[in-house]
Amino acid sequence: xxxxxxxxxxxxxxxxxxxxxxxxxxxxxxxxxxxxxxxxxxxxxxxxxxxxxxxxxxxxxxxxxxxxxxxxxxxxxxxxxxxxxxxxxxxxxxxxxxxxxxxxxxxxxxxxxxxxxxxxxxxxxxxxxxxxxxxxxxxxxxxxxxxxxxxxxxxxxxxxxxxxxxxxxxxxxxxxxxxxxxxxxxxxxxxxxxxxxxxxxxxxxxxxxxxxxxxxxxxxxxxxxxxxxxxxxxxxxxxxxxxxxxxxxxxxxxxxxxxxxxxxxxxxxxxxxxxxxxxxxxxxxxxxxxxxxxxxxxxxxxxxxxxxxxxxxxxxxxxxxxxxxxxxxxxxxxxxxxxxxxxxxxxxxxx
Amino acid sequence: xxxxxxxxxxxxxxxxxxxxxxxxxxxxxxxxxxxxxxxxxxxxxxxxxxxxxxxxxxxxxxxxxxxxxxxxxxxxxxxxxxxxxxxxxxxxxxxxxxxxxxxxxxxxxxxxxxxxxxxxxxxxxxxxxxxxxxxxxxxxxxxxxxxxxxxxxxxxxxxxxxxxxxxxxxxxxxxxxxxxxxxxxxxxxxxxxxxxxxxxxxxxxxxxxxxxxxxxxxxxxxxxxxxxxxxxxxxxxxxxxxxxxxxxxxxxxxxxxxxxxxxxxxxxxxxxxxxxxxxxxxxxxxxxxxxxxxxxxxxxxxxxxxxxxxxxxxxxxxxxxxxxxxxxxxxxxxxxxxxxxxxxxxxxxxxxxxxxxxxxxxxxxxxxxxxxxxxxxxxxxxxxxxxxxxxxxxxxxxxxxxxxxxxxxxxxxxxxxxxxxxxxxxxxxxxxxxxxxxxxxxxxxxxxxxxxxxxxxxxxxxxxxxxxxxxxxxxxxxxxxxxxxxxxxxxxxxxxxxxxxxxxxxxxxxxxxxxxxxxxxxxxxxxxxxxxxxxxxxxxxxxx
Numbered sequence: 030x031x032x033x034x035x036x037x038x039x040x041x042x043x044x045x046x047x048x049x050x051x052x053x054x055x056x057x058x059x060x061x062x063x064x065x066x067x068x069x070x071x072x073x074x075x076x077x078x079x080x081x082x083x084x085x086x087x088x089x090x091x092x093x094x095x096x097x098x099x100x101x102x103x104x105x106x107x108x109x110x111x112x113x114x115x116x117x118x119x120x121x122x123x124x125x126x127x128x129x130x131x132x133x134x135x136x137x138x139x140x141x142x143x144x145x146x147x148x149x150x151x152x153x154x155x156x157x158x159x160x161x162x163x164x165x166x167x168x169x170x171x172x173x174x175x176x177x178x179x180x181x182x183x184x185x186x187x188x189x190x191x192x193x194x195x196x197x198x199x200x201x202x203x204x205x206x207x208x209x210x211x212x213x214x215x216x217x218x219x220x221x222x223x224x225x226x227x228x229x230x231x232x233x234x235x236x237x238x239x240x241x242x243x244x245x246x247x248x249x250x251x252x253x254x255x256x257x258x259x260x261x262x263x264x265x266x267x268x269x270x271x272x273x274x275x276x277x278x279x280x281x282x283x284x285x286x287x288x289x290x291x292x293x294x295x296x297x298x299x300x301x302x303x304x305x306x307x308x309x310x311x312x313x314x315x316x317x318x319x320x321x322x323x324x325x326x327x328x329x330x331x332x333x334x335x336x337x338x339x340x341x342x343x344x345x346x347x348x349x350x351x352x353x354x355x356x357x358x359x360x361x362x363x364x365x366x367x368x369x370x371x372x373x374x375x376x377x378x379x380x
Numbered sequence: 381x382x383x384x385x386x387x388x389x390x391x392x393x394x395x396x397x398x399x400x401x402x403x404x405x406x407x408x409x410x411x412x413x414x415x416x417x418x419x420x421x422x423x424x425x426x427x428x429x430x431x432x433x434x435x436x437x438x439x440x441x442x443x444x445x446x447x448x449x450x451x452x453x454x455x456x457x458x459x460x461x462x463x464x465x466x467x468x469x470x471x472x473x474x475x476x477x478x479x480x481x482x483x484x485x486x487x488x489x490x491x492x493x494x495x496x497x498x499x500x501x502x503x504x505x506x507x508x509x510x511x512x513x514x515x516x517x518x519x520x521x522x523x524x525x526x527x528x529x530x531x532x533x534x535x536x537x538x539x540x541x542x543x544x545x546x547x548x549x550x551x552x553x554x555x556x557x558x559x560x561x562x563x564x565x566x567x568x569x570x571x572x573x574x575x576x577x578x579x580x581x582x583x584x585x586x587x588x589x590x591x592x593x594x595x596x597x598x599x600x601x602x603x604x605x606x607x608x609x610x611x612x613x614x615x616x617x618x619x620x621x622x623x624x625x626x627x628x629x630x631x632x633x634x635x636x637x638x639x640x641x642x643x644x645x646x647x648x649x650x651x652x653x654x655x656x657x658x659x660x661x662x663x664x665x666x667x668x669x670x671x672x673x674x675x676x677x678x679x680x681x682x683x684x685x686x687x688x689x690x691x692x693x694x695x696x697x698x699x700x701x702x703x704x705x706x707x708x709x710x711x712x713x714x715x716x717x718x719x720x721x722x723x724x725x726x727x728x729x730x731x732x733x734x735x736x737x738x739x740x741x742x743x744x745x746x747x748x749x750x751x752x753x754x755x756x757x758x759x760x761x762x763x764x765x766x767x768x769x770x771x772x773x774x775x776x777x778x779x780x781x782x783x784x785x786x787x788x789x790x791x792x793x794x795x796x797x798x799x800x801x802x803x804x805x806x807x808x809x810x811x812x813x814x815x816x817x818x819x820x821x822x823x824x825x826x827x828x829x830x831x832x833x834x835x836x837x838x839x840x841x842x843x844x845x846x847x848x849x850x851x852x853x854x855x856x857x858x859x860x861x862x863x864x865x866x867x868x869x870x871x872x873x874x875x876x877x878x879x880x881x882x883x884x885x886x887x888x889x890x891x892x893x894x895x896x897x898x899x900x901x902x903x904x905x906x907x908x909x910x911x912x913x914x915x916x917x918x919x920x921x922x923x924x
Contacts, residue, residue: 058914059829059862062855064629064636109488110464118665125491129664132492137657143650151643157634158421160621160750163524215582215589218574222584236680254680262472267458269584272560272679304680308704309564309718310585311557312682326684327557328700329782329792342793344699346706346717374564374718376574380711 067154082149089142096135103127218378223371225257225273227352232258233276233301233362241361242278247299252316252323253278254304257364273372275304275312276352278362281321281335288337294353296362301352302338303372306330308345310373323349346375422644423624423637427518430511431617432648434535436655437504438610444497445599451487453479454595456551456588465672473551473676476591480550480671495663501543502668503659505691508536512732516765519753520623521736523746528616531609533733538606540691545598547669547689551591554669556677557686559590561699568718586679625752626863628856632750685783690776695725697778701799728775732768735761742895743867756825757864759818760899766814767807774802815904822906825861828853829909830917852918862908870896 072079103124111123165173186193232241236254247253255276260267283298291300302323304312311327321335330343338349350372353365371379394402405411422428455475461468463478464485473481483490512532515521521529544562548555563585566577582589621635630636638644674683688696698721705716739761755762777784778799785792832850839849853861872893875883898904 057911058855058918059858059911060855061631061859061863062628065856104488109486115665121665121667122491124488125495126664128489128492129495129660133657133659133661133664135657136653136660138653140650140653140655140657143646143653147643147646147650151646153638153643155629155636156419156421156639157629157636158621160633160635163620163748211579215578215580215587218578221578222574256680263458265458267472268586268677268679272585275680309699310560310679311686312680314682315684326682326782327561327686329796330704340704343796344702344704344717346704346715374567375706375713375715376567376577377570377572377712377714378574379713380708 064155064157070149070153072149079150082145086142086146086150089138089145093135093138093142096131096138100128100131100135103131222273222373222376222379225367225372226260226270227257227274227364227367229364229366230357231364232357233278233354233364234258234260236275243360244297244299244356244362247278247280247362249280249282249298250318251280255301272310273305276301277304277313277316277323278302279316279321279334285321285335287335288339291335291337291351294351294365296354296356299354299362300334301354301362301364302332302334302349303352303368305373306345307340307347307349307372307374308343313349417618418641419639420618420644421621421635421637421639422648423622423635425625427514428622429651430507430514432651433507433655434504434511435610435614436652437500437507437659438606439652440500440656440659441497441504442603442607444493444500445603447493448483448497449599451479451483451490452476452549452595454549454592456586456591468672468675471676474591476549476551477671477676480552484672492660492663495666495668496660498547498668499662499666500659501546502689502691503655505536505539505543505689508532508539509691512536513765513769516732516735517755517762518623518625519749519758519761522749523740524620524748525616525623526736526740528613528620529736530733531613531616533729535606535609535613537729538602538609542598542602542606543689544692545594545602548594549591549598550669550671551677552669552671553674553677553681553683554671554686556586556679557682558688558692560585560679565699565718565722568715568722570712570714570719586677621750623750623752625754627860630751632748635750685786687780687783693779694728694772694775695721695779697775697781697799698724698728700781701775701778701796701803703800728772732765735764739899742870742892742899744870744892745867751863753864756818756821757866757905759815759822760904762818763811763814767811770810771803771807774799774806777802819904819906822908826906826909829858829861830914858914864908866905866908867896867900869893869900 072082107124107127109122109124112120113123113126114120115126181187233255234240234257235242235246236256241258242253242255255278256271257274257276260270260274264270278299278301281295281298281300283292283295286292286295286298286300294300304314306313306325306327308325308328308330311325313323313325313330313332315324315326316322316334317324320333322331322333322341323338324331325343325345328344330345331341332338332345332349333341338351340346340348350368350370352368354362355365357363393399401410453475457475458472459475459478461471461473461478461481463469463481465481468481480494483494485491515525515529515532544558548559563577563581566580567573569576577585580590580593581587582593622637624630624636638647675681687693699718702717702721705720707714707716753761755765777795781792781795781799784790784795832852835849835851837849838846840846870893872885872889875885877883
């Protein structure tokens with residue numbers, strides 16, 4: 030479409046004085062020149078361009094309709110377990126892909142159509158509207174204040190203090206019932222956080238094989254996870270119990286154990302530590318064989334298992350609790366008691 | 381009767397639409413409402429769309445969320461999995477996880493809706509963040525909009541917690557780790573921490589209650605409050621009318637733009653579909669929160685690279701980089717290593733929430749402001765905002781310190797130390813740098829007004845000198861560049877009166893004067909060109 034095709038009468042009027050680039054005003058060159066003149070779009074002056082826009086908008090709406098049909102067809106036609114390969118995403122679920130793209134297209138086309146319609150065919154002339162101050166004029170304020178005073182006076186709230194004070198008392202007290210009702214959300218802490226399932230004579234059961242561990246099962250350099258004997262995945266409290274009782278077992282050369290108590294509580298260099306990080310309770314699961322460091326993958330607290338599991342880096346505040354272990358008559362590893370201190374994150378009553 | 385007779389006489393009955401409208405008007409008064417609002421003017425600027433992105437993603441969240449509730453079972457009863465995802469068959473998992481797998485693998489379109497829901501949540505939070513920055517840097521929070529700023533801030537904070545409770549619901553290994561982190565943080569609260577934790581979880585962690593409790597918080601309590609806040613936010617936007625940037629014809633007393641009907645309605649309504657369409661397409665091609673590959677939650681298991689959703693990243697950074705301080709006294713433990721981050725977490729947010737009140741106190745300006753500031757024209761505010769963002773991002777780096785370490789082959793200890801130091805140093809550096817940049821831009825604006833635009837044309841003068849031709853600006857541009865106001869610093873005035881009696885100056889007054897000097901003193905703004913300067917340069921000796 031060249032400009033020759035535009036009918037003469039539709040051309041914007043010759044740029045008049047206030048339409049031309051305004052020359053700085055003599056008095057105040059920075060003064061507000063007022064709204065710039067409206068500039069016509071091609072659609073405003075050329076009906077053929079407007080028609081083209083109309084067709085574009087209609088096409089977008091039609092695309093949306095087709096996409097919705099496509100959505101229904103995909104829903105019915107594509108098996109929900111079919112995987113397809115799409116470059117560069119990889120193998121993905123075909124149904125999710127088809128449903129998402131058709132629905133996305135159906136929605137997007139409606140939006141694109143509406144916006145194109147607004148931008149090309151609806152009037153784009155800017156209009157100025159007046160603002161009014163948000164705050165009320167003084168007369169209104171005076172009226173409100175007078176009304177309020179009248180109302181307050183009629184209620185006699187200021188004069189009859191007994192009513193006022195008892196009312197405040199009643200209103201202040203009744204929410205206490207609501208607070209009371211929250212009491213049974215949970216039990217009181219008591220000493221719950223201080224005890225775990227471990228006790229004297231409980232066997233250390235390998236988490237993966239579900240078999241009791243013998244010292245020979247723990248090789249130097251390996252990391253073994255264990256749970257107390259008798260705790261099974263199907264138990265009702267399994268999650269809550271394992272959250273405290275989870276154990277990690279490593280074997281060190283007894284000569285490498287720097288901490289005296291650690292050595293005492295170990296068996297042939299096998300040491301058992303709580304797996305629950307003393308920072309905020311993530312399970313520790315990264316073990317560096319050479320250095321005997323374990324690292325919590327959540328917040329990177331690092332503990333030295335050859336030195337009483339003291340913190341050597343990261344945000345944890347104290348060492349991992351150690352479980353005292355030994356071997357029973359049948360040669361299985363057993364606990365010699367519960368942890369001496371609470372496992373997991375520190376808390377106010379921990380001491 | 382009499383009003384209707386003329387139309388009835390002509391055409392018998394009014395058109396059906398009009399009759400419905402009449403019916404509604406007689407009961408709801410819609411004509412008076414439409415009179416003020418139907419042709420309400422909305423200024424146009426790309427940045428005004430950011431708030432719309434938030435609103436629309438919130439609507440999308442409600443729509444998709446309702447659908448998800450039809451299939452989700454908020455229960456922590458342990459069941460054995462027998463669904464169609466083979467790798468997990470036979471595993472023990474909570475019903476919540478089981479039903480999420482069901483939605484993802486056995487409900488047609490369920491995965492799509494889940495992914496739209498999660499993507500919309502990320503975009504909602506990101507949208508609010510960016511929208512808030514837009515409002516901040518342009519000074520749109522000034523009177524009369526401070527309350528709306530607080531509404532928006534509350535929406536952001538509640539949005540974060542709604543997001544957190546939402547992604548905890550599937551009870552997968554990743555989200556369960558996040559809940560455990562929250563429990564550890566609650567335990568660190570002095571005196572009442574253990575009680576709070578027991579009450580929240582119905583006993584020891586994880587117990588069997590938190591999914592059901594988070595569920596009612598996530599689908600009812602928080603979104604209910606947010607819906608109310610959002611309606612209030614919109615009512616205030618309507619009532620205050622939109623802000624606008626300075627420009628020809630735009631004043632503090634008018635609002636220039638397009639009417640609600642039809643242009644704004646078509647654009648904003650269409651934009652809803654654009655946002656919905658884009659989020660849906662993202663959900664079709666980009667997998668999010670693939671809970672099946674993480675597996676069900678077990679308190680004794682974890683994966684590496686565990687990350688919260690992005691908007692919780694800064695709290696993760698706080699907790700990861702804080703030194704592990706613990707004080708044991710009189711049989712009690714003060715877990716500063718966890719409690720301090722827990723206290724700083726809201727402070728980071730509150731710092732930005734209270735800013736409008738601090739600024740209005742410093743300026744003492746009681747007028748309404750509807751013309752937006754260009755960020756450069758409020759250097760101290762802009763520098764403060766930029767410093768805040770840098771603070772936030774330093775913490776986000778801390779939150780992903782393991783990923784930074786593995787992806788960029790850096791030492792995790794070095795990153796952690798960088799964050800520890802950067803937490804204090806980076807915002808200060810960013811503040812200084814941003815302020816300098818703003819002042820530089822102000823100088824350039826001043827130059828442009830006084831000497832014109834650099835045209836890129838080199839001219840040789842008769843005596844051989846080369847100069848660049850500067851083209852004078854149009855009055856539109858001159859006005860736009862000089863429309864902003866410049867505050868004068870507050871002065872305390874003489875503290876001793878003519879009789880030599882000393883006047884008491886309150887400490888707050890001194891502080892205010894100091895802050896005001898920092899905001900609007902000579903160091904902090906370039907005086908904008910005056911008409912006299914302009915005339916002196918443009919008249920007479922020609923310019924270059």
